[in-house]
Amino acid sequence: MKATAKAHTNIALIKYWGKRNDELILPTNNSLSLTLDGFYTTTTVDFQEDLKEDYFELDGEPVMGEAYKRVTAFLDLIRRMADKEDLFARVKSYNQVPTAAGFASSASGFAALTAAATKAIGLDLSDTELSRLTRQGSGSSSRSIYGGFAEWEMGEKEDGSDSYAVPIASENHWDVRMAGVVLTSKMKKISSRAGMRRTVETSPFYEGWLKSIPEDLSQIKKAISDKDFTRLGEIAEANCLKMHATSLAAKPPFTYWIDSTIRVMQQVQEMREQGIPAYFTIDAGPNVKVLYLPEYEEQVERILREVPGVTDVILSKPGPGVSYL
Numbered sequence: 001m002k003a004t005a006k007a008h009t010n011i012a013l014i015k016y017w018g019k020r021n022d023e024l025i026l027p028t029n030n031s032l033s034l035t036l037d038g039f040y041t042t043t044t045v046d047f048q049e050d051l052k053e054d055y056f057e058l059d060g061e062p063v064m065g066e067a068y069k070r071v072t073a074f075l076d077l078i079r080r081m082a083d084k085e086d087l088f089a090r091v092k093s094y095n096q097v098p099t100a101a102g103f104a105s106s107a108s109g110f111a112a113l114t115a116a117a118t119k120a121i122g123l124d125l126s127d128t129e130l131s132r133l134t135r136q137g138s139g140s141s142s143r144s145i146y147g148g149f150a151e152w153e154m155g156e157k158e159d160g161s162d163s164y165a166v167p168i169a170s171e172n173h174w175d176v177r178m179a180g181v182v183l184t185s186k187m188k189k190i191s192s193r194a195g196m197r198r199t200v201e202t203s204p205f206y207e208g209w210l211k212s213i214p215e216d217l218s219q220i221k222k223a224i225s226d227k228d229f230t231r232l233g234e235i236a237e238a239n240c241l242k243m244h245a246t247s248l249a250a251k252p253p254f255t256y257w258i259d260s261t262i263r264v265m266q267q268v269q270e271m272r273e274q275g276i277p278a279y280f281t282i283d284a285g286p287n288v289k290v291l292y293l294p295e296y297e298e299q300v301e302r303i304l305r306e307v308p309g310v311t312d313v314i315l316s317k318p319g320p321g322v323s324y325l
């Protein structure tokens with residue numbers, strides 16, 4: 001009863017920002033992402049009859065506390081589905097992603113865990129079923145089931161049965177690149193979960209954010225199908241700024257940005273003035289991701305590495321969906 005799965009992280013170009021149901025993780029808007037080749041999690045789940053509780057190890061270190069509870073609570077869902085409620089597992093994960101610094105390690109982490117655990121316990125789930133299930137571990141992981149561009153449809157039903165991701169274009173459709181600009185590997189102070197909640201409950205800008213999503217989505221899907229890089233970048237960058245604006249207007253206000261976040265944003269805008277098409281997006285953390293085209297890779301990397309405060313630049317192509325090893 002053992003299986004290993006690999007899942008890649010994804011970066012949202014139209015952000016998921018806010019829940020209508022915290023427990024089932026049902027969002028208030030559709031989101032759309034690019035799955036990345038360079039960042040992934042590999043997870044082995046081994047259910048063993050003689051275990052009295054789950055055991056979870058990340059990058060060779062035992063994990064306790066909140067992160068452990070999140071994993072066991074999620075395994076409970078899978079045990080219930082398989083009707084094997086007293087079967088516990090050894091879970092070993094390896095992250096090729098800086099954990100919890102805005103590189104969405106929870107997306108690749110939960111997608112790999114879902115695929116490995118369901119396979120190990122003998123459930124044979126479709127991609128749609130995997131996406132719907134992993135959503136309950138981490139919302140953004142619903143999109144990591146697919147390679148390339150994927151859209152998480154918020155759905156309408158209260159039980160979440162119609163809230164899962166669908167593929168928009170595979171990793172082979174269009175070679176757009178993304179640079180992960182690493183500024184700090186420190187754990188963030190406000191989790192995406194807490195940040196979303198405060199924003200939904202208190203930000204007067206939240207309503208405007210929600211109203212703007214359908215237009216952003218239809219425009220970006222057209223840009224993807226037409227391979228129109230300028231449109232893609234403009235919509236993604238503006239969508240990211242709108243998301244971060246909602247948190248600046250929350251009570252109390254907060255931001256995930258640090259000084260070097262803003263320096264990188266300005267550098268990207270300067271690149272465009274010099275004729276290099278590049279656009280940024282930022283999640284619930286200080287690090288910046290930069291969208292660019294392959295022919296500008298060398299220039300983009302060199303310029304980003306020179307920005308004060310940048311500790312690393314990790315380049316990535318579009319990546320594949322979840323797979324079993």
Ligand code: PMV
Nearest residue numbers: 012015016139140192283284
């Ligand atoms: O799924 P979570 O709880 O890691 O939330 C992710 C939220 C953002 O990264 C900010 C946006 C997104 O759509 O991935």
